[in-house]
Amino acid sequence: MPLVSTDVLASLGGPSWLVERRAEAAAHLDVLGLPTSRDEVWRYSPIDDLELERYLEPGESGDGIVPPALLAGAGAVIEIRRDGAIGSAVAPAGVTITALSAHPEGANVLNAATSTSDPIVALSMATTPDGVVIDVERGAMVTEPIVIVRHVGSGIASGHTIVRLGEGAIATVLEVHVGGDGEVLSLPVAELFVADGANLSFGSVQLLGRSAWHLATINAIVGRDGAINELTAGLGAHYDRLRADTVLAGQGASSTLRSTYLGDGEQIHDLRTMQDHVAPRTISNLLCKGAVADTSRSVYTGLIRMRHGAVKSSANQSNHNLVLSETAHADSVPNLDISENDVRCSHASTVGPIDEDQRYYLESRGIDRPAAERLLVRGFFADLLERADVGPAGPVISADIERRLAGIEVG
Amino acid sequence: MAEHVLRVSGLRAEVAGREVLTGVDLEVRSGEVHVIMGPNGSGKSTLAHALMGRPGYTITSGSILLDGVELVGAEPAERAQAGLFLALQQPIEVPGVHLKDAMVAAGIPPADVVERLASEAAMVGLRPELLDRPMNVDLSGGEAKRNEIVQLATLRPAIAILDEIDSGLDVDALGAVSRRIEEATREWGLGVLAITHFNRLLDELRADMIHVLVGGRIVETGGPEMASRLEETGYTAFSS
Incomplete structure (x- = not known):
């Protein structure tokens, strides 16, 4: 029995090349099988509980709540619903926004940064109704953020976002995942291409309902002297996973990734990163800060790979976890894989409760303990968000964290 | 001006199971400046933290009364709310928490906080842009000390404990900080308990009383004239 039936495939339309790519991906998935927690990149995850057939019944579309701060100052807003239609977004100068199914390059635009050898990417590809391609012209400077709002609806909600910056272009793209109050398996895949000398800020904010499963993939490739600045936040869903891989392919390419998550109730947040240094003099900086409360838990595993030839490259990876209750749990596993001598790498990882010295310091100013703890938890996130500059992503994330912290018990 | 009194009696405290x-x-x-001097390891910082209630500093007997209210057993915030303030020897970095937010949480009206911090910063020569940083993050030792005095003067406690406020400050900065503290003794009757290892604090800060702490207790108390005796003999003349 194929994992994705021919009925499911037949229900999805589009040009013949897209139909073919879905069928290929479905066939690939059948060879690979669904991942299990025995796979290293799925360790500590609840993936064994995935009941795929529950989601493959025809789902329903439905609109999620869009945070108002998100749309203020946006250069373009692309609203994507369950059927993959991208609505009628007006693109700013220098930008072309196209439905994947209507892109003139057809199949060639797909899977250049992702591979269907990842079963979740294959599952997403096999079931994606359509996608969106954002092409930014060479040299274009797009000052206002391009905002993508994904309303996931219910059932299986796959989607494909491709962002391609031409040489020297500058742009900000922010993707926000909303809705999913019922049973939904959200499978977004983003492929980001940053050409030589280009600079992309990319944000991903996940605000789904509490029974959703969200298994996201963001893969980026950065060219010579190009830069990517990413900010991701896992806030909603029952099981929230992001796999974020960056390939520093051109000499002097750089990557900054800031990631955050906040768990409460029984949430599981799962973040896997890879910074892959291929070319000389490449730089990566990764800061990930998350907190878990109640009986929630989090997993962070990150890999810095220094390939042979990535001389004079440097990488820094930090993961800090705040554990706000005795029944919450965080795992943090930073890894290095170094095949080149002339490189600099550092990593740091902490898991623990609120810092007692910091709390004492605030208490000594006359701030009672619960208020001091709230300030410290807010500060823990603010420390990351204040440094991130990806359109309105920071304020949208802060607002959600702030709202939830009011109901979270610390201690 | 209200009269306040901090009365410490028979205070014994342990750190990590050792009586200090x-x-x-x-x-x-109120209005008095007391300086406690003592050699390394005499218990100076322990006294400061025991008074403020730092976790890990266990009071085994004795009493700390502020205006007749017993502070032993009270949370640090309760002690601060009662009127006690501690300027730390090593102010603690609090990433992501901005000074003005902490001051508002401590009860300073939001409408006044920026102006009060700015005017206090000017008085001790703290660059105003440093007020926008998260608390003590990326401040030099001297900047962090001035920042403690800015907070002290913004919060206006009844009694302030200054733990080695002189370390890390150059002579001009120490002068500015000392002037601000002396002015506070007149302005709202601040009572001061300044703890130090070095005589040079006494060159800048006018002390009403000097106490010598050796072996975890005060072995000698005198007026400002004791400074010159300490200068000549050091602590060796004072035994526990």
Whole structure:
């Protein structure tokens, strides 16, 4: 029995090349099988509980709540619903926004940064109704953020976002995942291409309902002297996973990734990163800060790979976890894989409760303990968000964290 | 101006199971400046933290009364709310928490906080842009010390404990900080308990009383004239 039936495939339309790519991906998935927690990149995850057939019944579309701060100052807003239609977004100068199914390059635009050898990417590809391609012209400077709002609806909600910056272009793209109050398996895949000398800020904010499963993939490739600045936040869903891989392919390419998550109730947040240094003099900086409360838990595993030839490259990876209750749990596993001598790498990882010295310091100013703890938890996130500059992503994330912290018990 | 009095009697305290304070008696009233001096390891910082209630500093006997209210057993915030303030020897970095937000949480009206911090910063020569940083993050030792005095003067406690406020400050900065503290003794009757290892604080800060702490208790108390005696003999003349 194929994992994705021919009925499911037949229900999805589009040009013949897209139909073919879905069928290929479905066939690939059948060879690979669904991942299990025995796979290293799925360790500590609840993936064994995935009941795929529950989601493959025809789902329903439905609109999620869009945070108002998100749309203020946006250069373009692309609203994507369950059927993959991208609505009628007006693109700013220098930008072309196209439905994947209507892109003139057809199949060639797909899977250049992702591979269907990842079963979740294959599952997403096999079931994606359509996608969106954002092409930014060479040299274009797009000052206002391009905002993508994904309303996931219910059932299986796959989607494909491709962002391609031409040489020297500058742009900000922010993707926000909303809705999913019922049973939904959200499978977004983003492929980001940053050409030589280009600079992309990319944000991903996940605000789904509490029974959703969200298994996201963001893969980026950065060219010579190009830069990517990413900010991701896992806030909603029952099981929230992001796999974020960056390939520093051109000499002097750089990557900054800031990631955050906040768990409460029984949430599981799962973040896997890879910074892959291929070319000389490449730089990566990764800061990930998350907190878990109640009986929630989090997993962070990150890999810095220094390939042979990535001389004079440097990488820094930090993961800090705040554990706000005795029944919450965080795992943090930073890894290095170094095949080149002339490189600099550092990593740091902490898991623990609120810092007692910091709390004492605030208490000594006359701030009672619960208020001091709230300030410290807010500060823990603010420390990351204040440094991130990806359109309105920071304020949208802060607002959600702030709202939830009011109901979270610390201690 | 309200009269406040901090009365410490027979205070014994342990850190990590070791008795460090062996019976401290002290009385500090509004407007007075007391300086506690002592060699390394005599219990100076322990006294500061025991008074403020830092976790890990266990008071085994004795009493700390502020205006007749017993502070032993009270949370640090309760002690601060009662009127006690501690300027730390090593102010703690609090990433992501901005000074003005902490001051508002401590009860300073939001409408006043920026102006009050700015005017206090000017008085001790703290660059105003440093007020926008998260608390003590990327401040030099001297900047962090001035920042403690800015907070002290913004919060206006009844009694302030200054733990080695002179370390890390150059002579001009120490002068500015000392002037601000002396002015506070007149302005709202601040009572001061300044703890130091070095005589040079006494060159800048006018002390009403000097106490010598050795072996976890006060072995000698005198007026400002004791400074010159300490200068000549050091602590060796004072035994526990």
